[in-house]
Amino acid sequence: MKKIVLALVFVSILSCKSKEEKMxxxxxxxxxxxxxxxxxxxxxxxxxxxxxxxxxxxxxxQEIAKIYKEKDASIVLFLKEESDPIIDPSQYDIMKTNFAITKTMSDEELKAIEEYIYSFSK
Structure with a gap:
């Protein structure tokens, strides 16, 4: 009888773990x-x-996509503030405030933004 109870307890523990893994x-x-x-x-x-x-x-x-494609540059690196501005350097100081946001994003998120921008290239 002890063996049956012990076996049932063991099976129930395993099934709980299995349910957690499934969830x-x-x-x-x-x-x-x-x-x-x-x-x-x-x-x-x-x-x-x-x-x-x-x-x-x-x-x-459209302009960002065109220029970055022509220059084979990386929008992701720019958003990480790891490359210089190539379109309008005079606006760079304004853009710097947004780097606080983009630097917290994952590479996957930045790549998604880059792909979105490239979707506007002709």
């Missing part, structure tokens, strides 16, 4: 990857200065 897997699978557009318009607050097809405070997304 974690479901959470991982349901995690939604944030898009570059959502980061650009939301957390990054980039939309405040950059519009798709016109210069507001900063250059348009």
């Amino acid at each position: 974690q897997a479901e959470v991982d699978e349901s995690a939604v990857k944030v898009s570059g557009q959502e980061l650009f318009e939301g957390e990054g607050n980039c939309i405040a200065c950059h519009q798709p097809d016109q210069k507001i405070i900063g250059p348009s997304l």
Whole structure:
């Protein structure tokens, strides 16, 4: 009888762990990857200065995409403040305030923003 009770306790412990692992897997699978557009318009607050097809405070997304592609430069490195501005250096001081935001983003998030910007290249 002791062996049966002990076996049931052991099985129940294993099944609880299994349920926890299953729940974690479901959470991982349901995690939604944030898009570059959502980061650009939301957390990054980039939309405040950059519009798709016109210069507001900063250059348009079309201009950024075109110049960065032509120069084979990295938007990600610029957003990490690891490369110099190549489009409008006179606006660099204004952009510096946003580096506090972009430097906290993961490489994956910055890459998503870069891909979003490149989607405006012709």
